[in-house]
Amino acid sequence: xxxxxxxxxxxxxxxxxxxxxxxxxxxxxxxxxxxxxxxxxxxxxxxxxxxxxxxxxxxxxxxxxxxxxxxxxxxxxxxxxxxxxxxxxxxxxxxxxxxxxxxxxxxxxxxxxxxxxxxxxxxxxxxxxxxxxxxxxxxxxxxxxxxxxxxxxxxxxxxxxxxxxxxxxxxxxxxxxxxxxxxxxxxxxxxxxxxxxxxxxxxxxxxxxxxxxxxxxxxxxxxxxxxxxxxxxxxxxxxxxxxxxxxxxxxxxxxxxxxxxxxxxxxxxxxxxxxxxxxxxxxxxxxxxxxxxxxxxxxxxxxxxxxxxxxxxxxxxxxxxxxxxxxxxxxxxxxxxxxxxxxxxxxxxxxxxxxxxxxxxxxxxxxxxxxxxxxxxxxxxxxxxxxxxxxxxxxxxxxxxxxxxxxxxxxxxxxxxxxxxxxxxxxxxxxxxxxxxxxxxxxxxxxxxxxxxxxxxxxxxxxxxxxxxxxxxxxxxxxxxxxxxxxxxxxxxxxxxxxxxxxxxxxxxxxxxxxxx
Numbered sequence: 001x002x003x004x005x006x007x008x009x010x011x012x013x014x015x016x017x018x019x020x021x022x023x024x025x026x027x028x029x030x031x032x033x034x035x036x037x038x039x040x041x042x043x044x045x046x047x048x049x050x051x052x053x054x055x056x057x058x059x060x061x062x063x064x065x066x067x068x069x070x071x072x073x074x075x076x077x078x079x080x081x082x083x084x085x086x087x088x089x090x091x092x093x094x095x096x097x098x099x100x101x102x103x104x105x106x107x108x109x110x111x112x113x114x115x116x117x118x119x120x121x122x123x124x125x126x127x128x129x130x131x132x133x134x135x136x137x138x139x140x141x142x143x144x145x146x147x148x149x150x151x152x153x154x155x156x157x158x159x160x161x162x163x164x165x166x167x168x169x170x171x172x173x174x175x176x177x178x179x180x181x182x183x184x185x186x187x188x189x190x191x192x193x194x195x196x197x198x199x200x201x202x203x204x205x206x207x208x209x210x211x212x213x214x215x216x217x218x219x220x221x222x223x224x225x226x227x228x229x230x231x232x233x234x235x236x237x238x239x240x241x242x243x244x245x246x247x248x249x250x251x252x253x254x255x256x257x258x259x260x261x262x263x264x265x266x267x268x269x270x271x272x273x274x275x276x277x278x279x280x281x282x283x284x285x286x287x288x289x290x291x292x293x294x295x296x297x298x299x300x301x302x303x304x305x306x307x308x309x310x311x312x313x314x315x316x317x318x319x320x321x322x323x324x325x326x327x328x329x330x331x332x333x334x335x336x337x338x339x340x341x342x343x344x345x346x347x348x349x350x351x352x353x354x355x356x357x358x359x360x361x362x363x364x365x366x367x368x369x370x371x372x373x374x375x376x377x378x379x380x381x382x383x384x385x386x387x388x389x390x391x392x393x394x395x396x397x398x399x400x401x402x403x404x405x406x407x408x409x410x411x412x413x414x415x416x417x418x419x420x421x422x423x424x425x426x427x428x429x430x431x432x433x434x435x436x437x438x439x440x441x442x443x444x445x446x447x448x449x450x451x452x453x454x455x456x457x458x459x460x461x462x463x464x465x466x467x468x469x470x471x472x473x474x475x476x477x478x479x480x481x482x483x484x485x486x487x488x489x490x491x492x493x494x495x496x497x498x499x500x501x502x503x504x505x506x507x508x509x510x511x512x513x514x515x516x517x
């Protein structure tokens with residue numbers, strides 16, 4: 001049986017170590033994925049996140065699995081795999097909502113809003129952006145607030161509410177500037193440039209976009225550059241500067257292809273096709289339209305749009321079910337709390353009653369004990385009177401007995417204790433007592449142990465406490481405090497007196513005095 005237990009313990013430890021190793025390996029993969037994401041290598045980052053998630057599945061870390069789902073969703077988002085992105089975002093969101101992780105919920109709401117934006121569901125996108133902003137304001141996350149302001153501004157721009165859009169962009173710009181976020185500042189500049197282009201202020205728009213492009217190129221921000229080149233191309237196209245527009249769309253397509261931004265690739269190809277058609281370059285127009293068609297099929301088609309809507313509906317259904325379950329769980333928890341409260345109330349009530357009964361019994365026992373000690377003290381007082389009258393005769397009679405040595409020693413010891421009261425000496429020791437008895441301390445100790453069933457200290461303290469009980473009953477000693485009583489009985493101090501009194505009588509001296517009548 002013991003061997004079986006050891007084998008089970010060994011395999012349990014082995015499993016624990018394997019889980020720990022799996023956890024560490026998955027964390028390393030996630031960190032490497034984060035590094036690739038910063039380098040805008042979204043496809044490679046996604047592969048590492050997926051590998052880390054598989055390892056995390058063997059652990060109990062729900063929060064980290066949800067975080068990885070959110071990261072994988074973002075990579076799919078950048079790569080244009082919008083249905084996969086939405087599925088992962090919604091799965092992660094359900095976990096974050098269960099854990100009430102406000103920070104991660106805000107990020108996911110923002111990213112889901114972006115997915116709806118790309119599908120041109122601007123109303124739905126605005127709802128998610130506003131939900132994100134509400135949570136960012138709740139936790140006073142300045143960076144998150146700025147991102148939400150920027151995204152809400154994009155929605156207002158799309159709906160033609162340019163003044164509102166500009167206000168939101170400027171709010172975001174001020175926060176980014178205070179946080180010194182160069183990349184984020186460049187993104188706002190791109191949006192401001194796009195806004196100005198929409199307001200037929202192409203020159204102002206180009207100025208904003210070129211300013212953004214300088215920041216992005218210095219930081220190798222290829223994602224930002226892709227958006228900026230497309231917006232620059234739009235501005236040049238409005239101004240009928242077609243060669244510059246063509247060049248900008250081509251740069252946008254090249255940069256987007258480099259990092260796999262399918263949405264920006266699709267946008268660049270469509271506009272290149274339209275631009276060449278306007279210029280009667282039909283062969284190039286057809287070439288770019290074919291590229292656009294391939295890119296569009298890889299991003300959205302009717303079936304994918306249907307799946308996107310189904311995923312959203314599924315999430316809403318699961319969220320409602322979760323809310324119902326949470327309300328039901330809360331109701332059950334409330335009932336359980338009431339039951340526990342009633343049980344605790346009854347338990348403590350019973351405990352109070354029991355303690356009261358024990359207290360009364362204990363108090364009565366103490367009083368009875370005090371009464372017994374009083375009677376013993378009175379008996380001791382009477383015995384002392386008789387002994388004092390016969391002290392001289394006992395002293396001599398003891399010396400004339402012809403019994404065994406032990407018996408003689410016992411009589412001598414009793415004489416020293418009862419008649420001479422040697423115990424009143426606070427410094428009395430076993431050696432002193434042996435010298436008084438003219439023998440060795442070994443014999444004295446043996447006598448005390450065998451005949452008195454005690455030891456030296458306890459025997460001496462018993463005699464001292466006998467005196468103490470008599471003294472405490474006497475009205476003549478009423479003015480004496482406990483230190484005085486202790487000294488008269490042979491104790492060095494009040495503490496040793498109190499300790500010995502309680503050990504021998506079962507009462508404290510104070511309680512004995514209060515209950516002596």
